[in-house]
Amino acid sequence: MLTNKQIKLINSLHSKKGRKENDLFLVEGEKSLLELVKSDFKVDFFLLNEVHVSLADQISQQSKAPIYFLDPESIQKLSTLVNNQIGLAVVHQKKFPPFIIQDRYTIVLDGIRDPGNLGTIIRICDWYGFKQLVLSEDCTEFYNPKVIISTMGSFSRIEFTYVDLPTFFKEHQEYKKIGAVLNGVNIHHYQFPDKGFIILGNESNGIREEIMESLDERITIPAFGEAESLNVGISTAIIADNLKRFILS
Numbered sequence: 001m002l003t004n005k006q007i008k009l010i011n012s013l014h015s016k017k018g019r020k021e022n023d024l025f026l027v028e029g030e031k032s033l034l035e036l037v038k039s040d041f042k043v044d045f046f047l048l049n050e051v052h053v054s055l056a057d058q059i060s061q062q063s064k065a066p067i068y069f070l071d072p073e074s075i076q077k078l079s080t081l082v083n084n085q086i087g088l089a090v091v092h093q094k095k096f097p098p099f100i101i102q103d104r105y106t107i108v109l110d111g112i113r114d115p116g117n118l119g120t121i122i123r124i125c126d127w128y129g130f131k132q133l134v135l136s137e138d139c140t141e142f143y144n145p146k147v148i149i150s151t152m153g154s155f156s157r158i159e160f161t162y163v164d165l166p167t168f169f170k171e172h173q174e175y176k177k178i179g180a181v182l183n184g185v186n187i188h189h190y191q192f193p194d195k196g197f198i199i200l201g202n203e204s205n206g207i208r209e210e211i212m213e214s215l216d217e218r219i220t221i222p223a224f225g226e227a228e229s230l231n232v233g234i235s236t237a238i239i240a241d242n243l244k245r246f247i248l249s
Contacts, residue, residue, distance in 0.1 A: 034055075056069075109133070109199075125240075130158075177217075179199045181220060187222070190219050203232055
């Protein structure tokens with residue numbers, strides 16, 4: 001039976017402070033839970049709708065973590081989501097080894113604040129086979145519940161690190177710094193270098209001036225209509241698609 005201490009713990013994980021103090025986070029919803037049990041994340045416990053026996057069976061086959069059952073109304077009260085009567089899990093935050101760049105190209109984010117955008121970008125990275133993500137120190141929190149749910153399970157396959165970007169770039173000078181801006185080289189004609197960082201900036205202000213000054217090259221997604229700008233998640237997907245076509249060609 002779920003204890004008052006566990007209920008208090010779940011509620012504390014609704015806040016960034018609680019997640020940081022406990023080194024835990026919440027995974028919510030059926031899709032994310034099923035992706036979670038296929039990963040190497042350590043689960044503290046699951047909380048599931050007592051009606052969804054088949055989901056409990058699937059989870060118990062792949063995880064030894066305790067499963068507690070509650071009625072859907074009680075689950076909804078403990079969830080951060082507007083609509084979640086399926087269940088949630090309390091999960092340990094992952095401790096990564098020292099970050100070492102693995103691939104020719106890595107996505108780098110400068111000041112991304114919207115949790116939905118970050119979650120979408122994580123999902124895009126997973127779709128296009130990027131295994132790592134570099135974030136400036138003021139990007140929104142990876143383990144924010146809105147980020148996690150927006151990834152649709154892709155959070156479990158992406159290694160990430162928060163860094164001071166100028167210091168990070170100095171430590172990796174062999175990688176070209178390629179910024180996504182409004183006045184760069186048309187990406188359809190751009191010749192990608194052998195390896196580099198694709199840098200995308202804040203939703204409102206773009207890449208900050210300090211980082212702009214350190215860029216090696218600048219690229220632009222050409223507009224054919226009247227829209228002022230593109231969502232940063234959409235921009236990430238378009239650039240990733242063009243990059244992957246270049247690498248595979």
